[in-house]
Amino acid sequence: MMLKFTNRQVRVLVLVPLAVLAVSAAAYLALGSPALLLPPVLMGAFVIWMLMDMRHHHWDLFHRDVMEQRAIFAQLEAIIGLNATLKPKYPFPGTRGWTASPDLLREVVTHVLHQAPALTVEASSGTSTLMIAYALERNGAGHVVALEHDAEYAGRTRELIGMHGLDHRATIVLAPLVKQRVGDTEMTWYDLGQVRLDVPIDLLVVDGPPEGTGSMARYPAVPLLRSRFAPGARVILDDGDRADERAIAERWKQEFKASSCDHLALEKGAWSLRF
Ligand SMILES: C[S@@+](CC[C@H](N)C(=O)[O-])C[C@H]1O[C@@H](n2cnc3c(N)ncnc32)[C@H](O)[C@@H]1O
Known part of the structure; x- marks a missing residue:
């Protein structure tokens, strides 16, 4: 040497x-x-x-x-397992950088395959939406509604979903980030005005808005959607090793009486809560 x-x-x-x-x-x-x-x-x-x-x-x-x-x-x-299980029509896009990491995607996809949620809501969109749609297609039931604040990314994800022939499993809603009342304060989050949720939410995957849009940017997800949760709904919060996300998970647990709140030791860390 x-x-x-x-x-x-x-x-x-x-x-x-x-x-x-x-x-x-x-x-x-x-x-x-x-x-x-x-x-x-x-x-x-x-x-x-x-x-x-x-x-x-x-x-x-x-x-x-x-x-x-x-x-x-x-x-x-994780990515080999996802490919082998979901068998996509075309290769999945890369999973580095902004995309959820393969180990988080495996956690989400496994939940979808095992629990067969009727309605999954995603705060953000991208490869994760595609994989959830594939898992729902394998189940033969269920739908994912992804909230996307950025018109360009909304378009890209819609195109991706269409190319894989999964439009009937996923809806990408262009939901700009707007100031709105969250509890006693005003915060910026996805505009829910155009969002149609026909059944209760079984699974909520929170991977947006991006950190750069403000402090505690992802906190409003539960306060604004809690009333739409099905009994026993699960929330998965990505980037769980960041200080903001730790604080958000703790606040959700305390303020909305989560029945469980667990840290998942994944590449970027994540939080899993049950309500
Ligand atoms: C962390 S990303 C979400 C990624 C998504 N959950 C996935 O796994 O593909 C959060 C948001 O960042 C934006 N975004 C995605 N890719 C980006 C990129 N390469 N550069 C800047 N913003 C991006 C999109 O608006 C997206 O909804």
């Missing part, structure tokens, strides 16, 4: 021998020949410290590599 030194190690490698020389010279002037023992002792101690430090550094790098490989493997496992 090629030895690579960190900047700190290079500085130490230059400065410590110089310091040893200076200390030894001063000691020789003061003590005479007994001071000749100092350089080998000090340099020996330095070499031992240096070797241990390098070993720690390489162990840290190795550990980080292993953790990264495990994380990548976990997402590959």
Whole structure:
């Protein structure tokens, strides 16, 4: 293995021998020949410290590599499972960046296949809408209504759903973000004016609005839709490791008496609540 030194190690490698020389010279002037023992002792101690430090550094790098490989493997496992289960007509779009991560999508799709929700509502739209629509199609029943504030993304998701022949399973509603009353305060959330929900909501997947639209941007989802929940409805909140999302899950649990509230240890973290 090629030895690579960190900047700190290079500085130490230059400065410590110089310091040893200076200390030894001063000691020789003061003590005479007994001071000749100092350089080998000090340099020996330095070499031992240096070797241990390098070993720690390489162990840290190795550990980080292993953790990264495990994380990548976990997402590959999830996306392979989704493809094998849903068997899409065309390949699914990529699932990095803005899209929900494969492990969150697997959680949602597994729930849809297992619990067969009649109505799923999504706050945001995209690949997640497509996968939910596929799962509903496999069930042979159910519909997903996705709220999308951005006309461009609403168009893209509609096109995607149409291309896969799943228009009868998914409706993308262009719902701009508007100021509205949420409890005692005014907050910005999807305009529900054009949203038709014919049956109670069994599953609510909250992956929008994006963080940049304001603090606690996703909080209004439950206050504004709670009255439409079916008994035992489940809410899945993505990006659960962010401070805002932790606070949102806690507030939903306290203020709306969730029967359970669990953190899911996924790539971006998530919260699962039951009402
Ligand atoms: C976190 S994304 C939701 C993604 C969706 N749940 C999925 O899995 O595909 C939230 C919102 O960001 C917007 N968005 C999606 N992709 C984007 C991109 N590449 N750049 C900027 N905004 C994007 C859309 O308005 C979307 O509803």
